[in-house]
Amino acid sequence: MEGTLKRRISFFTGYQDKWFVLADDGNIKQFERQPTETNQKPKWTMNIILADVTTKDDGIRFVVTASNGRTLKLKAPNTEEREKWIKLFKIINEKHFPLIYSKKEDKGGFGAKAEEQKNVVHSEVSSAEKRSQELFKNMSLKPKRNYTMVAAIDFGSAYSGTAFSSKSDFTRNPLHICVMEGVGKISTMSTKIPTVLLLNPDKKFEAFGNEAEEKYARLTINDPQYANQCYYFTRFKMQLYNNRNLKKSLTIKDISGKKEMKAVDVFAACIEYLKNATFTRAKEQIPSLEEEDIHWVLTVPAIWTEAARQFMIDAAEKSGIYEDNLTLALEPEAAALCCRSLEIEKKDKGQSPQLGSFSPGSRFLVVDLGGGTVDITANEVMTTGQIKEIHSASGGPWGGNMINTKMWSLLREIFGTEVVSTFSLNNRDDYLDLVRDIERQKRSFNSDSKCTIELPSSLIIEVKKSNPDMVAEKYKGKAEIKKKKLQIIPEVLKSIFKESIDKIIGYVQKLLNEPETSKVKSILLVGGYASCGLLVHAIKEHFNHLTVICPLQPDVIVLKGAVIMGHMETPVVGRMAKYHYGVSVNGNEVQKNRMKVKVARNLGLPAKTLAKGRKSRTRVLQTEKSSWTYTLRKTRSDAMSEDEKKTAYNFWLSPSISRPTGNKKDIKRVRLGPHIYSCHMIHVLNKTQTEAFLEFQTTHPPDIKIKQRKFENLKPYFVRAARQQDMSTCCCRYHIEARSIFKKCMEFRKNVLTNHDVADTIQIKVFETLSDFD
Numbered sequence: 001m002e003g004t005l006k007r008r009i010s011f012f013t014g015y016q017d018k019w020f021v022l023a024d025d026g027n028i029k030q031f032e033r034q035p036t037e038t039n040q041k042p043k044w045t046m047n048i049i050l051a052d053v054t055t056k057d058d059g060i061r062f063v064v065t066a067s068n069g070r071t072l073k074l075k076a077p078n079t080e081e082r083e084k085w086i087k088l089f090k091i092i093n094e095k096h097f098p099l100i101y102s103k104k105e106d107k108g109g110f111g112a113k114a115e116e117q118k119n120v121v122h123s124e125v126s127s128a129e130k131r132s133q134e135l136f137k138n139m140s141l142k143p144k145r146n147y148t149m150v151a152a153i154d155f156g157s158a159y160s161g162t163a164f165s166s167k168s169d170f171t172r173n174p175l176h177i178c179v180m181e182g183v184g185k186i187s188t189m190s191t192k193i194p195t196v197l198l199l200n201p202d203k204k205f206e207a208f209g210n211e212a213e214e215k216y217a218r219l220t221i222n223d224p225q226y227a228n229q230c231y232y233f234t235r236f237k238m239q240l241y242n243n244r245n246l247k248k249s250l251t252i253k254d255i256s257g258k259k260e261m262k263a264v265d266v267f268a269a270c271i272e273y274l275k276n277a278t279f280t281r282a283k284e285q286i287p288s289l290e291e292e293d294i295h296w297v298l299t300v301p302a303i304w305t306e307a308a309r310q311f312m313i314d315a316a317e318k319s320g321i322y323e324d325n326l327t328l329a330l331e332p333e334a335a336a337l338c339c340r341s342l343e344i345e346k347k348d349k350g351q352s353p354q355l356g357s358f359s360p361g362s363r364f365l366v367v368d369l370g371g372g373t374v375d376i377t378a379n380e381v382m383t384t385g386q387i388k389e390i391h392s393a394s395g396g397p398w399g400g401n402m403i404n405t406k407m408w409s410l411l412r413e414i415f416g417t418e419v420v421s422t423f424s425l426n427n428r429d430d431y432l433d434l435v436r437d438i439e440r441q442k443r444s445f446n447s448d449s450k451c452t453i454e455l456p457s458s459l460i461i462e463v464k465k466s467n468p469d470m471v472a473e474k475y476k477g478k479a480e481i482k483k484k485k486l487q488i489i490p491e492v493l494k495s496i497f498k499e500s501i502d503k504i505i506g507y508v509q510k511l512l513n514e515p516e517t518s519k520v521k522s523i524l525l526v527g528g529y530a531s532c533g534l535l536v537h538a539i540k541e542h543f544n545h546l547t548v549i550c551p552l553q554p555d556v557i558v559l560k561g562a563v564i565m566g567h568m569e570t571p572v573v574g575r576m577a578k579y580h581y582g583v584s585v586n587g588n589e590v591q592k593n594r595m596k597v598k599v600a601r602n603l604g605l606p607a608k609t610l611a612k613g614r615k616s617r618t619r620v621l622q623t624e625k626s627s628w629t630y631t632l633r634k635t636r637s638d639a640m641s642e643d644e645k646k647t648a649y650n651f652w653l654s655p656s657i658s659r660p661t662g663n664k665k666d667i668k669r670v671r672l673g674p675h676i677y678s679c680h681m682i683h684v685l686n687k688t689q690t691e692a693f694l695e696f697q698t699t700h701p702p703d704i705k706i707k708q709r710k711f712e713n714l715k716p717y718f719v720r721a722a723r724q725q726d727m728s729t730c731c732c733r734y735h736i737e738a739r740s741i742f743k744k745c746m747e748f749r750k751n752v753l754t755n756h757d758v759a760d761t762i763q764i765k766v767f768e769t770l771s772d773f774d
Contacts, residue, residue: 001022001084001088002022002034003019003020003081004017004018004019005017005076006018006074006075006076007030007072007073007074007075008073008074008075009320010272010318010319010320011265011269011272011320012269012276018032019033021035021042022085022089025047026047026048026049026092027045027046027048028045028046028047028064028072029044029045030042043292044292044322046066046072048064048066048093049092049093050066051064051066051089053065053089053090055086059078059082060076060077060078061073061074061075061082062085062086064089070317070322070323070324071317147167147325148166148167148286148289149164149165149166149282149286149289149293149294149295150167150294150295150296150566151163151275151278151279151282151294151297151563152296152297152298152299152329152559152560152562153271153274153275153278153296153297154192154299154558154559155195155267155274155298155299155312156195156237156370156372156528157235157237157370157371157372157373157401158194158370158401158404159192159193159194159195159371159528160193160209160270160274161191161192161193161555161559162274162277162278162559163177163178163179163556163559163560163563164282164294164563165177165178165563165567166286167567170564170567174341174564174567175338175341175342175560175564177560178282178285179191179556180277180281191553191556192555192556193208193210194209194210194212194213194234195234195235195236195237195270196208196209196213196232196233197231197232197233197266197273198211198215198230198233199231199233199269200231201230203261203265205269205273206230208270208273208274213432214429214432216230216232217428217431217432218429220428228256231254231259232254232255233255234255235401236252237372238372238373238397239252239263240304240308240312241301241308241372241373241397242397246308246311248262248264248311249262250262250311252266263311264311264315265318267311267312267315269319271298271315271316271319272319272320275296275320279294282294291320295325295327296325296327296566297326297328297329297562297563298321298326298327298328298329298562299330299559299562300312300328300329300330301331301368301373302330302332302333302368302376302377302393302395303373303375303393303395303396309328313326313328327565327566329562329565329566330375330377330393331368331370331527331558332367332375332376332379333366333379333389333561333565333571333572334559334560334562335366335524335526335527335557336358336364336377336387336561337387337561337564337565337568337571338560338564339549339551339557339561340381340387341561341564342551343358358381359381360382360383360385361381361383362381362521362522363379363381363390363517363521364381364520364523365377365378365379365508365511365520365523365524366378366379366526367508367523367526367530368527368558369504369525369527369528369530369532369535370400370527370528371528371529372401373395373396373397373399374396374397374398374399374504374507375393376395376507376511377389377391377393378390378517386571386572387572388572389572390517391516394507394511395507396503396507398503399500399529400528400529400532402500403496403497403500403529404439407438408420410488410492410496413474414475414479414486415462415463415466415470416467416472418466419459419463419466420459423458423459426458427456427458427459430457430458430459431456434453434455434456434459437453437454438453441453442532443531444533445493445497445532445533446533446534447490447494448490449490450487450488450490451487451488452485452487453485453486454484454486455486457484460484478491478492479492497532501534501535501539504535505539505542508543509543520546521547522548522549523539523543523546523547523548523549524549524551525539525548525550526550526551526554526557527554527555527558528554528555530554531554531555536548536550
């Protein structure tokens, strides 16, 4: 079947007419217009096998959600046309999976169109089992595309930026990257612009970045009533970090605190503006460039939860960047790749590199000092030039915004809270100038001289009305005003930076005390906050036994690294798993108390202590003697939100998911053929970036059997970095002899690889020695 449907493209663009063709293999293909040639390449393709279809009340709109999470929002010309498409989706699924989809009575198909449907769904394969296996492979493994260009968006808490490079430029020189300076019409000296969004009262786009700041400032003066009706969002990204129960329905308030919007729409509007501006600039270099020719990379903090990362994927998709064209890059990893490329370039030019900090085998910390968060990762450079994570990412909200908040608190103490509030409300343009000057002073401040901030005339007038002496009594001798400039002594500024610096240094020191980081020889400082000389000096002074590297323009290192990461096939070869999955077939029920005793014995802990803490997974359900698979996932209170669970499990038959029970288990059942379990495992790994174990006792088993007790023994190998409050029941690998665990784990992996025909595609590494993994 084929025809014209309207597809929702993005937040700004809305719906556009596209030509769709539904093939008999379950692939729906999108073209800009009706193809004139039979072999014409489609602009976009999605497999609708095992997809869910939901309809809207208007009678014409419907949403197709594929098994891999991709969504297709469509609008038919009328209700009858919509029902034809939906009915055909069901027929194709019934043909491929007759035991899953219950056939409803569709006598005669679509009447006059019945013969057409028979032609659409005409192919049969020799084996239903083989057909299911192939379909599952197609859904599990993403096809590789050859992109002309890679573009990266560094969506920051305070500032955002974009960069791009073509494939040919990357081949010649990976660092030949075009960083867009001052995205927008207002030119600035910075390569980044403020993450500020302005929407009109109808929630339509008005401006972003510096343009949004300037336009809103003018509106507050010239048309304050209209300005109060507009939506002005600033410094909102941190809500994804602070909100532990993140949902798609999350709303955020604008600057007024009275108006709110769905957070995903706000993020999507920002991403779409940056995307469109980048594409326009890139098209100037390559006139024939199409949006489908660009692979997009979106940076995210490494300490974000899976729910926050999925939220960014959803926002990107809503902005018009589809998941097939998108890669999420962890900011510290991107920075490490960029610095690795910089060192290679220095060697090629005959210059001396940074003491071999990024040579094969070297280990280093990456401290990404952003506006909102500080992300810290520990990595090792492999012989191939790729990097491997050796300690799970961590950090906290100690970024540059903490200094901004304290600086404004200081101004309120010096001039008075009411004075500063009146100034910021009534003089928006001067307020923006003061914000920018404080940002510049924050980055350039050092401990040897006074900090000088230029004060707007409007603020000085407000101060004189309230206090003729200008400065509060508490700060006389510490702060003074000379020629419309506020001068603050170094001691006061040091107290403002103290909390942030102490937290960063303390946390870095804590990581360096871990066994995994014992061989770390260098620390890499990147991010906008790394431009602060006082912070860099304090870190270098405290860690004087290590090589502390702060590259030039540290605020664009992550952005450039994200572009490099987008060009590379596998830039990161290993990460520490946050969660683990166990898949059991025909397991036996194990008594709760008995299992606790066994687990406690393996951990070297008293059983009573284990019972008081977090409850462990204590049983495997009894199942049929068939290939019905029960998947159990241990959860914590902050492990995954409901939306995130649905996303992680959307390849199962039903998108709904049972709520966690009292003993922290989450159970979902799926029917799998006995010969496709490896594909299932690959899909779990790809979707969740976790390690997985499979327990098989089927009627057609491969030579792999792992009992419950062995699973509990192996589990600590995958659980790392337990929370402080969970230390009493910690399952970290050091409670059990590491080498025996490693040996059992590698034996299991080898069995999986050697007993299945997907060995060439399976995404599991086998290491020979423990040192290879560490």
